[in-house]
Amino acid sequence: MLVAKILAQKPANNFTNTGTLEIRNENGDRTSVAVSCETILTETNWFNRYHASATGVTTLVAIHNGAEANHYLLFKNGGKTPEEITGNGGMIPFAGSDFWVADLGLEFFHWPQQKIVKKEFHRQCPCTVLESTNPNPGPGAYSKVQCWIDNDSLGIVEANAYDAAGKKLKNFYPKNLQKVNGQYQVESMVMENLQTGAKSVLEFDLDK
Numbered sequence: 001m002l003v004a005k006i007l008a009q010k011p012a013n014n015f016t017n018t019g020t021l022e023i024r025n026e027n028g029d030r031t032s033v034a035v036s037c038e039t040i041l042t043e044t045n046w047f048n049r050y051h052a053s054a055t056g057v058t059t060l061v062a063i064h065n066g067a068e069a070n071h072y073l074l075f076k077n078g079g080k081t082p083e084e085i086t087g088n089g090g091m092i093p094f095a096g097s098d099f100w101v102a103d104l105g106l107e108f109f110h111w112p113q114q115k116i117v118k119k120e121f122h123r124q125c126p127c128t129v130l131e132s133t134n135p136n137p138g139p140g141a142y143s144k145v146q147c148w149i150d151n152d153s154l155g156i157v158e159a160n161a162y163d164a165a166g167k168k169l170k171n172f173y174p175k176n177l178q179k180v181n182g183q184y185q186v187e188s189m190v191m192e193n194l195q196t197g198a199k200s201v202l203e204f205d206l207d208k
Helices: 002-008
Strands: 015-024 030-041 046-053 058-065 068-075 083-085 113-122 125-133 144-150 156-162 168-180 183-193 199-204
Touching: 002 113, 002 125, 113 144
Parallel strands: none
Antiparallel strands: 015 030, 015 199, 030 046, 046 058, 058 068, 068 083, 113 125, 125 144, 144 156, 156 168, 168 183, 183 199
């Protein structure tokens, strides 16, 4: 099964990327936030630690356990006691951006209803179109996510998220895939809120 293959993937080694989170809100105001993302492997799982150095420092730890549900720890305002997050609780902004906690953890891959819609070329890649449905969307949460999965790397080429009313809410796509230290990483990730006009871009300094 496609989703099982995606969830079985794990990084080859630990690494840290630094960069900036560029945020444009619905009023057109812009903010630039310094960020870092650590990927760390353990004997039993692996996790990402996202750290945003802004007013009210925020750190998110997304713990991946293969096919098991993700587990999130959110440290707000530089605090040492985390808020534990699961399920729809992850549908909240990270560091005031349009990237939600659930987005950074690719939470939709863990929803029980997964359906392959079709196969097609998309953004110059041979892709499988996967539709993931949230069993309990609730107000403010995604009801479904449709994404184009590259057939070779199993990476996301593009994704659309829909709100609880079934209207398209967000568009996500990575840019400039590079091979760094023997593994492929994206130079930037773009998240657009199609209902408000807001946009967030997470850019990494891969050369560093």
